[in-house]
Amino acid sequence: MLTEREIIATLDMLRNENLDVRTVTLGVSLFDCADRDAGRFIENTRNKITRLAGSLVDVCDEVGLKYGIPVVNKRISISPVAAVAAGLSAEQMVLVAAALDDIAARLRIDFIGGFGALVEKGFTKGDRALIEAIPDALSKTGRVCSSINVASTNAGINMDAVALMGQTIRQTAEMTADRDGIGCAKLVVFANIPQDVPFMAGAYLGIGEPEAAINVGVSGPGVVKMAIDRARKADPSLDLGRLSEIIKRTAFKVTRVGELIGRKVADRLGVPFGIVDLSLAPTPNVGDSVGEIFESLGLKSIGCPGSTAALAMLNDAVKKGGIFASSHVGGLSGAFIPVSEDLNIAEAARRGRLTIEKLEALTSVCSVGLDMVAIPGDTSAETIAGIIADEMAIGVINNKATAARLIPVPGKKAGERASFGGLLGEATIINITDDGGSAGFITLGGRIPAPVHSFKN
């Protein structure tokens, strides 16, 4: 028996609090498509993705309609291209990216992720070719996303890869200079990348994954914020312990929605259901912001002292509620703080409340790292590499996923605006201290050894 209170509360989540399924991502293994001939590899890839994902968009829409929960993005993640196309040259890798873009467009897929490589311990020939292809590939395509894992807790940090990614990010920005360096919004550098991330730009299908799988990313920052606001209005004496309980219960509900939709889509497509990624994913809309949750928790703005503690509590409560709600949790599973994609966080950065240093501190307790951060276009490759290295160290030492999605905006300086459009949003360029102070360290190269796994202090 349903109660009217439950039905009305669900309606409110949908109508006023932006509850939706942020992404249903179909993972497709491409290992059986491998071929030394680029044309045959592309043909095999096209046939396989079209066979498995041909009805993905229609099925997501139908399931979304049946349950009254919109599926905002339909995406595909594939095996790391550097591995399945290891025999190809950089020029051929660009052709692969163009073909992936075309496949995604034909299937009406928003993004296709996995044009990437895992290089935490060193490069293969395929890895080098793929990274060399990135600037060209991301400037010529709109839907292809790239992730490069340069570090892990078990392998340490490949500093040669970090330096190379600093240069690659600069080149990618230059090649998309007419669009504020948007190529870099589709490129992310990771430590400890999970194999089943459904969110972009990090989505790829890991080598331990099945032939195909449905992975789901929930949304819900608006739902969490409204739940906190309602609870505090009803009982102004609520303390943080009680508020974390409210976040936990809300995360439970949001996760149940994601899992139900994911399982129904998986059943209809005849592929196994993989995981729910619990991440609170914002959009550049009022009422759909992670930043607003900080204000609901009593902070004047994200970035004020206390923000790291608030984020730690939020992230932990979301995990506790979500893990109970779903049989399989994976991906990044935390809270995202993507600067340009979150209206409130972008505003905090504009007003100078949120600096790159504070963002870095926040990433030590949240799920994805320095995300969608617009930086001055003239930031040197070595300084970018230095920022990446710091972020990777946080992930490696704390045994968690972290990432850097930095966008040097060509021709623009700190304080100016950069606009990326749609869900990628817009942001004020954040100030970076770039006096060449990182270059001496970055150019040393090599691999920072894996950290000790005991004596945790």
Next chain:
Amino acid sequence: MGSAADVYVLIIHYYGNVGDVMKKIVLFVLGPDGPGIIASISKVLVEQKCNLEDVSQTILQQQFISIFIVSMEDSTDENELLSALRSKLEPFGLVAHLKSMQAQGHSQQQACESFVVTTVGPDRPGLIAGMTGVIARYGVNIINLKAVSRSERRPPDYVTIYEVDIPPSSDFKSFRAALQAKAQELGLDVNLQHREIFERIYQV
């Protein structure tokens, strides 16, 4: 009103556990709410050697409404039962009716899927008639209906919730479109959602 109530006598006959011929009645009681109503009714039923099989009770704006399915031996006199009930209940302003129980209600020949239709918007005459007209036209059966006012809103929203069974033969897309068209005509927001979404969110 109570004394003038129609009395319908039961038609169903069947064999109970002890081999006696049994029959069933449907009993309705309605009137102002207060403590002790169910206790009074059930006491009379026991005295008349009746067995209470199913009960549903609700209160709408302090009005008590309940429905009982009662089984009894074929020889039991319904008029005597009704008189006994009325003598207990009428002093409290409550009305009792007996009705014969039809063998079957709406038969579910097909495996239906359960959905929830909700409308939100200002109250107006013809709201429920309009929506239920569409629901009936598509052969969709309403299994539960609630209407509540959201008085915290200004102006208050009127929320109607229809739990419905949609037969597989119904055209889901066309049904949704018809609901939306009617809701628009009535100035309402309408949602049609599979029941499972509510169960999954709220039930552990």
